[in-house]
Amino acid sequence: MDKAASLKAGPNRLRQGYGGPPEPSATAEGPGLPPQASPKGLAVHVNVARRFASGFQLSAVMDVALAPGSICVLFGPSGAGKTTILRQMAGLERPDAGTIRLDDDVWCDVAAAVWRPPQARRIGLVFQEPTLFPHLTVRDNIRFGVGPGSDPIEEIAALLGLRDLEHRHPRELSGGEAQRVALARALAPGPRLLLLDEPFAALDMPTRARLRRDVRALLHRTGTPAILITHDRTEALAIGDTAVVVIGGRVRQIGPVRDVFSHPADVDVAASLGVEAVLPARVLTASGGLLDVVVGATGGRDVVLQVAERDALAPGTEVYACIRAEDVTLGMQLSTHASARNHLEARVVSINAEGPVDRVSLDCGFPLDALITRRSREELNLTAGSQVTAAIKATNVHLVARS
Template identity: 50%
Template sequence: MALVVALRKGLPNGLTISARFALSLKDPAVLVLFGPSGSGKTTLLRCVAGLERPDEGKILYGDEAWFDAERKIFSPPQQRRVGYLFQEYALFPHLTVEENIAYGLSSLPWREQHERVAEMTELLQLEALRHQRPTKLSGGERQRVALARALAPRPKLLLLDEPLSALDAPTRERLRGELRHLLKRLSIPTIVVTHDRTEALALGDQMAVLIRGQMRQVGPVPEVFSRPADVTVAEAVGMENVLPARVLSREHEIVTLDVGGRELIAVGGVSGSEVFACIRAEDVMVYKEAPRGVSARNRLVGRITELRSEGPVVRVSLDCGFPLTALVTHQAQEELALKEGDTLTAAIKAAAIHLIAR
């Protein structure tokens, strides 16, 4: 059982979207649809919801065909039972919070509608706002109402279009964590559209990268970050090392991490014990011999597994007990005479390790 999407759609502005991905339904995961703005992410999401009709291909939800160009099948959004969260939330301004949440429940008996609304207001902590109009609400409150409205009819698939982008930065920071916990708890197959790297890391299990309409890479989130399929993906994700880590201890802002059996020291406040340690490849320095008198807190010995030339720089893949990528210039590579199989010492400043809660 999987959601299978393989489609092509031309847009009036000349962009052609061509995408192919699958999302398991048995073991519900969150797929992040990632890419720079204007890459066609929202249109792709609208195709899955049935709000746009692709030109070619198919969209299958398990054994239901939602769209099949060859068999001329197109089921309208009403029949797909998806929960769609619009970027600006699109709450009905003439209805109260409660009426908004109950909107998609009109086919249920009255008693059940009532129970479902109560359940949703509790889940998203909206009890106090039940009789308010959406115009009176803050951005964060609107987002919760929109989520409650989308979840109330028990959707088979949840589609979130930039769920946090309409919020101011501090609220976004706070709600990112809440949204992650909510998605974990709900365990509904979910697709999240975002252009924000942190959001992708925080929310996603799987990640699909869409650039200028083309789907370049699909895979587990840390893998896409650490092994981008090509240069354009690398540029888009901009964060080469995403390492699953466990917090061993915290002292003020200094966090000791366990990454693949090695200890790393990082700076930053983050809650929870499971985190991603994110390191940009240009922040990793490499030394041919073990350096002395270096300020960088983290020194790791590793073996070169791959050297790949990328324009003016060389991408150095190391195995330090976990995969680590560094970027060096061609001159540096020649000076140090780097070749595959060599042993190197990598140094990373504690402050260059960015922590994201999982």
């Protein structure tokens, strides 16, 4: 599509808007599978390889269908290759081999010597640091990529709360304001896809949360899908519809963000997603949708956990039991009334404040963390050395079969 047509389409798209939040985007179950069709969405196909002088090797395959206005998070530890994938999608770096397609548009096909420069891709790009043109006003920054006299800019500026800042220079803006301008600038030409490289990482917490909400709303409004890099699991859960987990230069899992976070595909994914406890265990018995799993514990006493059966696992199968700290509740005595299947005697090893909540490190025979509110900690009068009962629902223990 040529630029003039896209500009014409811009305001209409904006006015039209979208009723509710988009459907969770359809995704491929794993690397290499074709994306499920999504009406009016974008099918992103990336299959790229790049070898770096450092020895790091990127070999990423991802097929993602992006619903209008949805956000796909590229999630993984730093140095995993997320930024390289994004920059190759933006046309700022070239892979050694592979293809990048958006719907039927081939952006890059090394074998066929096809390469579209960033100018021809119609993407919006936002970096971690707001990179505004320092010699231009906010208004001229936002208008930089559009012809004179187009009006979607006014609406975008208004939606991002920038109307009063239009005549300022970038150096007169706070970090959050500057990042809003960068977003407005990226959205103004009506891109097909927004690429965001940790856009909130440099901001303080309240600003980050506010901007996150506004970005979500703005993308729904414009219908622009986005791919967003983050290494912050809270951010991924807060803003993502789809998650693509990148570890060590490879795409390890793709799926709806909650599925990915609650059902990591393997132990590396589980560890990088922040599933705190990854416990080596073995399936004892399976009956009635419940698995009995024995967790190897220190001091010779084994601990048996009851786990809801999701995948059929034969007794004897070696597994990792993954338990998120949020899913562990603490009490002072064994409760027989609650629905939680697992009640473990535990000793408090240490308590550390983590934002508004406390992370309680426990010894249940194996190390386990619990996240509880400060008030709960005070009511339970917990200190290091306290004896408590840790309760875990059978549905909150996720098993990954060891390969």
